[in-house]
Amino acid sequence: MSNFSAQRVRAETPEFLRVINDHPLTYLDSAASSLPPRAVIEAMSRYYELRHANVHRGVYQTANEATDAYEGARATIARFINAPGGADEIVFTKNATESFNLLAKSWGLANLGRGDVVLISEMEHHANIVPWFQLREVTGVEVRFLKVTDDYRLDLSTLDEDLAGVKLLSITGMSNVLGTINPVRELADAAHRHGALVAMDAAQSVAHAGLDVTALDVDFAAFSGHKMLGPTGIGVFWTRQEILAAMPPFLGGGGMIADVRTDGYRPATGPSKFEAGTPPIAEAVGLGTAARYLESLGLDHVVAHETALTADALTRLAHHFAGRVHVIGPATTQARGGVISLDVEGVHAHDVAQVLDEFGVCVRPGHHCAKPLMRRFGLAATARASFGPYSLTADTDVLIEALEHAVKLFG
Amino acid sequence: MSNFSAQRVRAETPEFLRVINDHPLTYLDSAASSLPPRAVIEAMSRYYELRHANVHRGVYQTANEATDAYEGARATIARFINAPGGADEIVFTKNATESFNLLAKSWGLANLGRGDVVLISEMEHHANIVPWFQLREVTGVEVRFLKVTDDYRLDLSTLDEDLAGVKLLSITGMSNVLGTINPVRELADAAHRHGALVAMDAAQSVAHAGLDVTALDVDFAAFSGHKMLGPTGIGVFWTRQEILAAMPPFLGGGGMIADVRTDGYRPATGPSKFEAGTPPIAEAVGLGTAARYLESLGLDHVVAHETALTADALTRLAHHFAGRVHVIGPATTQARGGVISLDVEGVHAHDVAQVLDEFGVCVRPGHHCAKPLMRRFGLAATARASFGPYSLTADTDVLIEALEHAVKLFG
């Protein structure tokens, strides 16, 4: 029997004590950023209170403790995503976006030239689009888009043709707009058959669908701390040790060098090569704590819980607002996470969110950094509600009540 | 009369409650990272407890509060460094090192080619060296070094020749090894006369010598939160609004775009253009609090206090260890901050630090990410003691006692 209790997670998450416009907080924006539990917040405070020091170059006790805490987080994350080569494969960045820039500007610059293809998809976040455009400007690499079907899935009907000439398939595990969970293992197998490597945008999937890089057989993964109950200011870049070792440096500075002379420098080896400057030490402590917290909840239970909430919400939204409120995403919870993008007829997403705020309901209006996807469906914006481990059916109740008000106000 | 009290700052800094090897903490490593006061730690905790949300794209209340907190920090930093164009000139990065990479890889790539010269100095931190070497690999720009004199000052005897052909002078405000404070205004005037722009590494000077970019008349500045009583995971890049507006994008992703289509993208304007992905929100809150805390202490008082400690320490070190312990840096506090690098004859810096740790004394051994400078003086490592606003004469007492033990142990 599962010990998982969303009520308990909520009780452990301080922000739920907030009262917004005389309503308790109905936080439905975990896809943008999750709310950290007390354990994560306190781990960082304790770090700053007791053992803050710069890492790596110290000999004294608190510097050793800080280094152990930082490197310990690396080991925790390696375990959490089942990195085959362990901690030496984990690079800490500032966010998933930097991880993609590292991928494109280190590995990509060295490996992707004119005549090569990067295959992404129409449902990618800008973090997995813009760095490739920037690389294209420099090397002339072709950026190709997998299409999205009318029922909000990747169009894999011509996958083999699409993979022709592809050196890298870079694909999201879970869409932050549609909720669609992509068949990453299947895609990785197909890409590998074509000799391509596979990068995974795990920003959404890491905390809402799980991430096992070994089982998925991907070659790169990128995600952020703040979407997995961790802090801002930290992201993760993972790749296999052999690939990491062959990647040229990215940002230059202290910590990433083996030697510097007035006539040149030699880079360090291992993850350090990509961690220039003082790293996000407290953030790593927070991220490690968040990963352990998710492990203690059991990610399977989190996923099951969020799936149940999603199924319930999809049914009730269809029932209440037949024809007036459209869900931009798969209609069932089959290969789908708890991200529910809404298009309310006659009410712009911005206005939906504004009205919902009066009820203490936090949803995010906009393009969700996925403009090509929005264009694909002829939308400028959706109002997106998304669940986390602390979400409850009661949140959906309030969401529906507030949506009713919005629909009424705009007539 | 000054209200400044180092004792009170110490009382407000939780880490001083630590006991190390049965000794109270003697923290002399502020040049590597400073210890944050309770106010900074709590500001971040409160942020995570009450108003964490992703910034910029939200409509609901906590998202607005998070955005206001983040943008408010930008305004605080603009005031703190007296940025002529205000908050629109402040870009938040992950650390000073990223700020230098942004400078080299955005502005530098667009403006520095073969035949151009970047003038740095032998006393630069790797953060202000390696990005220029990386740029040289790409564009062929020449990287030239201002020499350091035997009395640990910039050699300005041939400044006019050195500035010939220079497009950018990039120089540290205060050496993190020597403590030397450079005449930045004078250098900026000379560089401007030669038509060069001026970048300042303010990582050390921002909290130990003060930073007024308007008075210094520099064109770029870079520094880190964690060296000014703030958190890890955040740095600052400052430049004039006109220059910022003309700089091409650096990292690509969400937040830094105006539009993305499947065939290309248009960058955003203002600081956002350089802040790809979810920014360091809690870190900005912490950094803003740190800047306000320093303002409340009065940076003049902090500098005066640290100068007095340094004068006392220099005198006593010379007196106690005549001939055996060499200070690698100016012998007086004239244009000099509270960084005291020690070379103990017959005892390697690593061993010095190890012995000092037994006394609870935190000093940093090594090359301090300044290998060219170390080579200049034929040193592999120094043991560096550095002061902060919470430092006391008693710290110097313990330092000297522990050094005596090290000298005795190694005979």
Add this chain to the structure above:
Amino acid sequence: MSNLDDLYREIILDHYRSPRNRGQLATPPAHRVEGFNPLCGDEITIDLLVDDGVLVDLKLSGQGCSISQASSSLMSVAVKGKSRDDVRHAIASFKEMMLRHESALSDDESKNQVARLRELGEIAALQGVVKFPVRIKCATLAWNTLAQGLDELAL
């Protein structure tokens, strides 16, 4: 829901539901200018027909929230057929309204403000937006885009 009532006044909902001057003009002779609000994805395209220093006609297309749509619609009514100076003046008055929180005004300024609001006519209905700082960008998008168009036309 009194906050919301301040924001969504009837006249705003009316202009949102039935926006004026929608469509496009032939370019040339008209000049086309585009505006984006990267934060919320609002887009606006304005076709401007200028003759002898007068904004003879303008048409709007694009998409956005009720505030940005109503603001652009109200703007189009206010500036159509106006001289360069009148258009520039309307832009300035509107942006000033968006910048100022009433509470922050001195008595003298308040009086000026009332006078200006009267001048702005129906557009003053957008005044409630200043209580919702994130929505100010929605309200100003059309006006900034119009100003940009005038700049491009060197008007």
Add this chain to the structure above:
Amino acid sequence: MSNLDDLYREIILDHYRSPRNRGQLATPPAHRVEGFNPLCGDEITIDLLVDDGVLVDLKLSGQGCSISQASSSLMSVAVKGKSRDDVRHAIASFKEMMLRHESALSDDESKNQVARLRELGEIAALQGVVKFPVRIKCATLAWNTLAQGLDELAL
């Protein structure tokens, strides 16, 4: 100061103060290999003279802390004149010693450990280093550099 006494045993201080086999060999015939510890700035250069599978001579230069200097000096004494296999074995034994905290050993392993330490001879004086994890890199630098040299010589 008992911790420190464990680290800085007399034999270590002796090798630090009077390092053995310092200097350089002519290259060629000797093979030169360099090692860096980027964290603390330690540098070592080893010149290796190999003849018929035997490490006939080696000389060390560079700089570093007492631990890295003593470790390299102790190493030079232990491997000079030894066969490829003996050198490789010494490297493996040393690195194993550095990896293991005594407390984490089972009884059987402990016995093996004791046997190996005896085998290592004077080098066992470096055992105290494992209590100071950050110093392990100082102790292993010379050994890793030696191993790299052997690899380069395909020995």
